[in-house]
Amino acid sequence: MRTKQLSVAVAAVATLALTATACNSGSSGSSDMKVGLSVSTLNNPFFVQLKAGAQAEAKKEGVSLTVTDAQNDASQQSNQIQNFTSQNVKSMIINPVDSDAAGPAVKAANNANIPVVAADRTVNKADVATTVASDNVEGGKLAAKTIAEAIGGKGTILVLQGTTGTSAANERGKGFTEGLKAYPGIKVVASQPADFDRTKGLDVTTNLLQAHPGVNGVFAQNDEMALGAIKALGSKAGKSVKVVGFDGTPDGLTAVKDGTLLASVAQQPKLLGELAVQNAVKAAKGEKIDATVKVPVKVVTKDNVAGFAG
Numbered sequence: 001m002r003t004k005q006l007s008v009a010v011a012a013v014a015t016l017a018l019t020a021t022a023c024n025s026g027s028s029g030s031s032d033m034k035v036g037l038s039v040s041t042l043n044n045p046f047f048v049q050l051k052a053g054a055q056a057e058a059k060k061e062g063v064s065l066t067v068t069d070a071q072n073d074a075s076q077q078s079n080q081i082q083n084f085t086s087q088n089v090k091s092m093i094i095n096p097v098d099s100d101a102a103g104p105a106v107k108a109a110n111n112a113n114i115p116v117v118a119a120d121r122t123v124n125k126a127d128v129a130t131t132v133a134s135d136n137v138e139g140g141k142l143a144a145k146t147i148a149e150a151i152g153g154k155g156t157i158l159v160l161q162g163t164t165g166t167s168a169a170n171e172r173g174k175g176f177t178e179g180l181k182a183y184p185g186i187k188v189v190a191s192q193p194a195d196f197d198r199t200k201g202l203d204v205t206t207n208l209l210q211a212h213p214g215v216n217g218v219f220a221q222n223d224e225m226a227l228g229a230i231k232a233l234g235s236k237a238g239k240s241v242k243v244v245g246f247d248g249t250p251d252g253l254t255a256v257k258d259g260t261l262l263a264s265v266a267q268q269p270k271l272l273g274e275l276a277v278q279n280a281v282k283a284a285k286g287e288k289i290d291a292t293v294k295v296p297v298k299v300v301t302k303d304n305v306a307g308f309a310g
Contacts, residue, residue, distance in 0.1 A: 078104065089114060095119040134267040151216040244263050267297055
């Protein structure tokens with residue numbers, strides 16, 4: 001009977017092999033619980049770490065986790081969620097490309113009585129069992145305080161926004177704006193999306209610096225954009241222009257050590273992935289879970305970066 005269970009689970013995973021990377025639970029014998037995870041993009045170190053945390057927890061919990069990469073394409077992600085629904089997974093986790101666009105596919109999962117956990121970003125116009133996310137508003141406030149203190153409470157700064165429509169970009173922006181209210185001597189002279197992407201961060205910063213060459217600071221809503229901004233700034237980065245990022249990625253932490261990145265508001269992507277799977281398993285079992293699970297953030301500077309390595 002046990003062998004039959006395992007073979008059914010393996011067959012189900014195999015049918016998704018063309019579009020997914022499957023992480024079988026191994027030899028625990030309880031891989032009859034199937035959970036789907038759709039990640040917005042695996043072309044970003046933060047989400048690679050989130051995936052690693054999710055896979056480690058799935059192995060520990062003895063569930064079969066199927067991971068798909070939406071490649072920052074909202075329609076592709078909708079198809080992935082629909083596939084999970086038709087495969088009758090017990091629960092699913094979505095890290096939305098776009099919080100609004102994810103709604104209809106998640107609603108279809110709701111109609112099929114499959115609980116959905118949102119990871120890092122919320123889903124709009126649909127029901128989720130819980131949203132597991134960093135405290136992005138608080139992180140935005142911390143970023144504002146850090147950059148403001150570094151430039152002496154006065155000056156001009158640029159803001160590189162994340163992907164429009166994502167709750168992470170909205171919340172970090174909201175927190176940063178609120179945080180800056182305490183520093184009336186600082187003005188945001190330009191704010192523009194660079195889609196959480198390093199190359200776009202470079203291009204957008206290069207263009208904005210032509211119109212605003214004398215800025216004192218740059219806040220980027222993730223480390224990838226911050227690293228692009230640092231490249232655009234050249235020798236000014238870390239000296240006449242202070243740059244603050246968000247995520248605490250390995251490359252971001254290296255830049256903090258090097259002094260080109262003043263600080264990064266560090267998230268804990270592996271823990272985020274672990275908690276998403278834990279809650280997806282609880283939801284599948286019908287256990288009560290909190291509507292939101294906030295993962296703490298912390299400002300990483302040259303003074304404490306050694307404690308965040310690895």
